[in-house]
Amino acid sequence: MFVLALIHTFPFIVFNIWKGQMVEKWNTSVVYWTGVATLIPQAYLTFMSLPSIRNRYYEFFKATHFLVALLFLLFFFFHCDFRLTSWDYFVAGGAIYLFSLFAAWTRTHLINGRHSATIDLLPCGFVRVRIPTIMSWRPGQHVFIRFLSPQLGLHCLTAHPFTICSLSHDPDKVGKASEIVFYVKPRHGITARLAKIAAKSPVFSQTVLLEGPYGGISDTATPAEFDTVLVVAGGSGGGFSLAIVEEALRVYGNMPDLQQCNIQVVFATRNKEVAEWYREEIEDRVSMYDVPDKRISVSIHDTSVEHAEKPMSAPRDRGPSNEITDEIEPALSEKGSGAAATDQHMSTVVHGPRPDLPHIINTATSTGSHRIAIFACGPASMLHDVRNAAAEAQKRALRGGAEVYLHTESFSW
Numbered sequence: 269m270f271v272l273a274l275i276h277t278f279p280f281i282v283f284n285i286w287k288g289q290m291v292e293k294w295n296t297s298v299v300y301w302t303g304v305a306t307l308i309p310q311a312y313l314t315f316m317s318l319p320s321i322r323n324r325y326y327e328f329f330k331a332t333h334f335l336v337a338l339l340f341l342l343f344f345f346f347h348c349d350f351r352l353t354s355w356d357y358f359v360a361g362g363a364i365y366l367f368s369l370f371a372a373w374t375r376t377h378l379i380n381g382r383h384s385a386t387i388d389l390l391p392c393g394f395v396r397v398r399i400p401t402i403m404s405w406r407p408g409q410h411v412f413i414r415f416l417s418p419q420l421g422l423h424c425l426t427a428h429p430f431t432i433c434s435l436s437h438d439p440d441k442v443g444k445a446s447e448i449v450f451y452v453k454p455r456h457g458i459t460a461r462l463a464k465i466a467a468k469s470p471v472f473s474q475t476v477l478l479e480g481p482y483g484g485i486s487d488t489a490t491p492a493e494f495d496t497v498l499v500v501a502g503g504s505g506g507g508f509s510l511a512i513v514e515e516a517l518r519v520y521g522n523m524p525d526l527q528q529c530n531i532q533v534v535f536a537t538r539n540k541e542v543a544e545w546y547r548e549e550i551e552d553r554v555s556m557y558d559v560p561d562k563r564i565s566v567s568i569h570d571t572s573v574e575h576a577e578k579p580m581s582a583p584r585d586r587g588p589s590n591e592i593t594d595e596i597e598p599a600l601s602e603k604g605s606g607a608a609a610t611d612q613h614m615s616t617v618v619h620g621p622r623p624d625l626p627h628i629i630n631t632a633t634s635t636g637s638h639r640i641a642i643f644a645c646g647p648a649s650m651l652h653d654v655r656n657a658a659a660e661a662q663k664r665a666l667r668g669g670a671e672v673y674l675h676t677e678s679f680s681w
Contacts, residue, residue, distance in 0.1 A: 269310075269314075270310055270311065270314040273306075273307060273310060274307075277303060277307065280300075280303075298346060298347075298349065299347060299349060302343050302344075302346045302347040303347050305339075305343040305347075306340060306343040306344045306347050309336045309337070309339045309340040309343070310340050312336050313333060313336055313337060313340065316329045316332075316333070317329075326456065326457070327456050327457045330426075330457075331422075341358075345358055372479055375479065376414075376477050376478065376479040377477065380401075380403060380477070380478045380479070382416075382475055382476070382477060383399045383400070383401055383475070383476050383477070383478055384399070384400070384473050384474070384475060384476070385397050385398065385399045385413075385415075385473065385474050385475075385476045386398045386399075386471060386472075386473050387462060387465070387466050387471070387472055387473070387474060388466055388470060388471045388472075389463060389466035389467050389470070390451075390545060391541055391545070392539065392541035392542045392544070392545040393453070393454070393463075393539070393541065393542070394451045394452060394453055394454075394504065394507075394542070394545065395450075395451075395452040395453075395454060395459065395462050395463050395466055396449065396450070396451055396452075397413075397430070397448075397449070397450040397452065397462075398447055398448070398449050399447065399448040399449075399476065399478070400444075400445045400446070400447050400448075401445060401446060401447070401448055401478070402439060402445050402446070403436070403446070403448070403478065403481070404436045404446070405432055405436045405448070405480075405481040405484070406436070406481070406484040406485060406487075407432075407435065407484065407485055407511040407512050407514075407515040408431070408432075408483065408484040408485040408508065408511060408512065408643075408675070408677065409431075409432055409480065409481035409482060409483050409484035410429050410430060410431045410432060410480060410481060410482055410483055410484075411429070411430065411432065411448070411478050411479060411480030411481050411482070412427035412428060412429050412478070412479040412480055412482075413427060413428055413429075413430055413450075413476050413477070413478060413479075414426070414427045414428075414476060414477040414479070415428075415458070415462075415474050415475075415476050416474070416475045416476065416477065417474045417475070419461075419465055420458060420461050420462075420465075421461070423457065423458040423461060427477075427479055428458055430450045430452060431450070431507060431508050431645075431677065432448055432449070432450065432481065432511060433449050433450055433451050433507035433508065433510045433511055434446075434447060434448060434449035434510070434511055434514075435511055435514050435515060435518065448478075450507065451504065451506070451507035451510075452504070452507075453503065453504035485512075485643070485675055486675075489641060489673055489675065490515075490519065491515060491516040491519040491520065491529070491641065492519050492523070493639065493641075494529060494639045494640055494641040494673065495529045495530070495638050495639050495640060495670075496529055496530045496531075496532065496632055496639075496640040496641070496670075497512070497516045497529065497530070497531050497532070497640075497641050497643070498532045498534070498628075498629065498632050498640060498641070498642045498643070499512050499513055499516075499531070499532070499533045499534070499643050499644075500534045500535075500625060500628075500642065500643070500644040500645075500646065500650070500654055501533075501534070501535050501536075501644065501645050501646055502535070502536045502537065502645075502646025502647050502650045503536075503537050503538070503539075503542065503646060503647065505644075505645030505646040505647075505650075505677065506535055506537070506542070506545075506546045506549075506645075508643075508645035508677050509533065509535065509643065509645060510549055510550070510553065512643045513531065513533055513550065513553060514553045514556075514557075516531050517531065517553060517554065517556070517557040517559050517564075518557060520557075520559050520563065521557035521558045521559050529563070530563050530564075530565070531559070531563060531564050531565070532565045532567075532628075532632060533550060533564075533565065533566045533567065534567050534569070534623050534625070534628055535550075535566075535567070535568045535569065536568075536569040536571055536622055536623055536646070536650070537568075537569070537570060537571065537572075538570075538571050538572050539570075539572060540570050540572055543568050543569075543570040543617060546568060547566075547568055547617065550566055551566075554566075565616075566616065567616045567618060567623065568616065568617045568618065569617075569618045569620070569621075569622060569623045570617060570618065570619050570620075571620070571621060571622050572619075625650065625653040625654055625657055626653060626656070626657040626660075628657075629642065629654065629657035629658060629661060630657065630660070630661065633661040633664065633669060633670045633672060634664075634669070634670070638670060638671065639670065639671045639673070640661075640670050640671070640672055640673070641673045641674075641675070642654065642658055642672065642673065642674045642675070643675050643676075644674075644675070644676045644677070645676065645677035645678075648678070651676050651678065654674070654676065655674065655676065658672050658674040
């Protein structure tokens with residue numbers, strides 16, 4: 269749009285300079301100076317929206333783009349000067365936009381209503397937000413949260429998107445309301461403010477408004493439709509994966525044994541506390557559902573430099589070693605039980621390099637599965653590897669290989 273605006277502008281400038289009437293047009297016609305006044309905020313919005321700039325100065329951009337966008341619309345309105353009924357389109361567009369705002373306001377205040385959120389800081393550094401609610405949602409969906417607290421300053425005036433990391437349940441069946449859970453990695457802005465408050469108050473409550481849920485996984489991509497569900501996550505993207513894994517466990521737990529399918533989880537992090545947090549969360553969910561342990565594979569990759577140089581858990585009969593090792597421990601649900609080792613679900617913690625995602629996806633799509641669903645959430649480099657590997661697997665589907673469904677979620681908004 270910005271490029272088209274420049275293409276639209278340059279001919280008028282060149283022509284009027286050639287005719288020697290540029291200054292006269294500027295002084296006598298509202299179209300010319302309002303055109304420049306429109307281009308300036310448009311240029312700001314365009315260049316500040318570039319990912320490399322926006323991600324680095326996100327809070328500043330978020331705070332200023334409202335005013336800049338308003339200036340753009342205002343000067344653009346006067347610049348059009350009702351040529352070819354252009355103002356009719358402004359009125360129609362404004363009416364649609366205001367209707368969407370009214371619909372969102374109605375859903376937030378009158379349907380969803382106010383909620384009480386319990387917020388605490390986990391040992392791994394994540395902020396956990398728990399909100400009891402009667403709302404329903406699908407795995408992978410997100411909501412916009414508005415924290416009604418003066419402690420958050422101006423952040424309480426805006427809504428912020430967070431991905432739901434828990435499953436929705438029927439209150440009549442479980443006897444209590446569902447709980448929306450978020451795991452948030454503190455960065456800047458409101459997440460940093462929440463972490464700071466949570467560090468001072470171990471557990472505190474805030475009144476919140478919820479708008480949504482939105483997005484999520486397609487209704488046609490339920491785990492029951494696939495032979496294998498492969499979940500790949502990295503860092504704070506692990507929160508997204510928890511709901512996906514639990515949904516697969518719930519669906520497969522209600523299926524006959526012969527129809528049950530495989531669940532493979534691959535998680536990578538550079539923080540050992542995050543790796544331990546993820547293993548506990550996964551194992552808590554595995555223990556809740558009746559799914560054969562042989563159907564579940566969980567591989568957690570701790571890529572921290574500390575672990576790469578010195579493994580946490582080395583064999584006792586060896587001296588100090590700098591080799592990369594794997595640590596395998598039984599799930600929490602199996603510790604202390606008398607089950608045979610071959611029947612136990614095992615969580616593999618790998619201390620060392622990042623997981624070889626192309627190899628993992630190639631193996632998963634080449635082991636007899638007819639349909640495989642891949643869900644991924646993590647850094648851009650991780651999603652790039654997953655998409656490329658899924659594309660290669662999809663090519664093999666044309667030659668009779670496994671059908672591949674891919675759903676990815678990005679950190680950025």
